[in-house]
Amino acid sequence: MKRETMAIHAGYESEPTTKAVAVPIYQTAAYEFESADHGAALFNLETPGFRYSRISNPTVAVLERRVAALEGGVDALCVASGQAALNYAALNVAGMGQNIVSVPQLYGTTYTLFAHILPGQGIEVRFAESDSPQEIERIIDENTRAVFCESIGNPAGNICDIEAIAAVAHRRGVPLIVDNTVASPILLRPMEYGADIVVHSLTKFMGGHGTTLGGAVVDSGKFPWRDHADKFPTFCTPDASYHGLVYVDHFGDAAFIARCRAVQQRNTGAVLSPLSAFLLLQGIETVALRVERHVENARTVAKFLRAHPNVESVNYAGFADNPYHALAKKYLGGAGSSLLTFEVRGGFEAAKHFYDRLALIKRLVNMGDAKSLACHPASTTHRQMPIEQQVKAGITPGMIRISVGVEHIEDIVGDLDQALAAASAIISHAAE
Numbered sequence: 001m002k003r004e005t006m007a008i009h010a011g012y013e014s015e016p017t018t019k020a021v022a023v024p025i026y027q028t029a030a031y032e033f034e035s036a037d038h039g040a041a042l043f044n045l046e047t048p049g050f051r052y053s054r055i056s057n058p059t060v061a062v063l064e065r066r067v068a069a070l071e072g073g074v075d076a077l078c079v080a081s082g083q084a085a086l087n088y089a090a091l092n093v094a095g096m097g098q099n100i101v102s103v104p105q106l107y108g109t110t111y112t113l114f115a116h117i118l119p120g121q122g123i124e125v126r127f128a129e130s131d132s133p134q135e136i137e138r139i140i141d142e143n144t145r146a147v148f149c150e151s152i153g154n155p156a157g158n159i160c161d162i163e164a165i166a167a168v169a170h171r172r173g174v175p176l177i178v179d180n181t182v183a184s185p186i187l188l189r190p191m192e193y194g195a196d197i198v199v200h201s202l203t204k205f206m207g208g209h210g211t212t213l214g215g216a217v218v219d220s221g222k223f224p225w226r227d228h229a230d231k232f233p234t235f236c237t238p239d240a241s242y243h244g245l246v247y248v249d250h251f252g253d254a255a256f257i258a259r260c261r262a263v264q265q266r267n268t269g270a271v272l273s274p275l276s277a278f279l280l281l282q283g284i285e286t287v288a289l290r291v292e293r294h295v296e297n298a299r300t301v302a303k304f305l306r307a308h309p310n311v312e313s314v315n316y317a318g319f320a321d322n323p324y325h326a327l328a329k330k331y332l333g334g335a336g337s338s339l340l341t342f343e344v345r346g347g348f349e350a351a352k353h354f355y356d357r358l359a360l361i362k363r364l365v366n367m368g369d370a371k372s373l374a375c376h377p378a379s380t381t382h383r384q385m386p387i388e389q390q391v392k393a394g395i396t397p398g399m400i401r402i403s404v405g406v407e408h409i410e411d412i413v414g415d416l417d418q419a420l421a422a423a424s425a426i427i428s429h430a431a432e
């Protein structure tokens with residue numbers, strides 16, 4: 001099945017989802033049992049079905065199947081936000097005294113989670129000097145439980161060599177977790193290159209309209225937990241919190257996601273509401289169409305900015321001279337994503353004036369919306385990061401990030417042009 005079709009149909013084809021989705025015509029927190037034995041069988045995970053919406057929900061289940069189908073995974077867990085998905089994925093592999101090795105180019109709140117929040121729970125996150133597989137391998141040790149990267153870094157725009165990074169992780173007996181939010185499975189499917197777990201902020205391209213928060217953890221089903229049982233006893237030995245269940249025995253390939261649901265979501269409850277799932281499902285039906293237009297518009301915007309006299313530089317992997325172009329060719333068919341950054345000539349002040357003059361493009365900190373959006377990472381998404389870490393993450397003080405939307409390209413370019421002209425006039429006037 002092609003991705004366009006999966007985005008519309010996956011999830012409805014098999015039991016019990018079809019029935020469960022067709023039957024409820026109201027919103028409910030819990031589901032009636034046919035009998036005490038039926039209830040017991042559901043609790044024992046002997047029969048498929050729904051008990052309580054903090055564990056699973058029929059509408060959310062369709063979304064889970066659809067996201068899993070798009071990424072090529074065996075199963076998925078959809079949660080309240082991308083951050084919840086990242087937190088759950090990390091907590092599901094690592095515990096007190098263990099570490100996760102990450103690339104340095106990260107979304108700002110992921111950096112905060114890794115640098116400040118997980119260490120409070122005894123999990124160290126080690127940041128490699130760069131996204132090179134050698135730098136990553138250098139800091140893996142016997143306590144490492146996963147390697148983490150964003151397939152396309154937000155906002156750095158770096159493209160990770162997933163195949164090479166997965167090879168490093170696997171050589172050291174740990175899974176590779178990839179945040180595929182910026183690429184979306186329409187541009188890239190990390191599992192086809194060896195990623196074991198994929199995480200998404202569904203709030204972005206998947207939902208696509210900037211209306212609804214959501215996140216997903218997708219399990220490739222390929223990581224051999226049993227072969228590394230010494231490192232991952234939580235999957236391979238009886239779980240006292242779930243009456244002695246052994247996840248790899250009971251769930252086979254889908255052990256990671258089953259534990260994520262039974263341990264992380266069931267006990268800490270970052271649940272996606274069914275209404276949000278419904279809205280995200282509507283978005284996903286058009287994700288393939290939108291991403292095609294996003295990418296086409298972004299290419300034109302990148303070319304326009306590069307030729308503009310008031311623009312210092314443009315970071316767009318679709319350009320042949322971009323350091324990540326070879327990886328863009330390998331992983332994205334040569335295109336850059338529709339998230340790009342540039343420097344307005346005149347530095348911080350000029351960038352600020354440009355930003356204030358935007359009329360069509362919205363000043364807000366989201367991306368992957370049908371609408372074009374702009375943000376200034378140094379003062380917003382990445383402001384908690386120390387300056388030297390900002391530099392490693394690819395952020396500069398005068399950088400503007402644009403998420404190029406699906407509007408008519410002449411309107412997008414026209415807005416950029418007038419804002420650049422206005423910023424340049426203000427700067428020249430001040431210099432007189």
Ligand SMILES: Cc1ncc(COP(=O)(O)O)c(C=O)c1O
Pocket residue numbers: 081082083084107110150154179181182200201202203213214215366
């Ligand atoms: C790459 C990436 N991952 C995760 C997140 C967090 O997602 P959410 O805002 O849905 O929690 C974001 C948000 O911008 C992001 O850009």
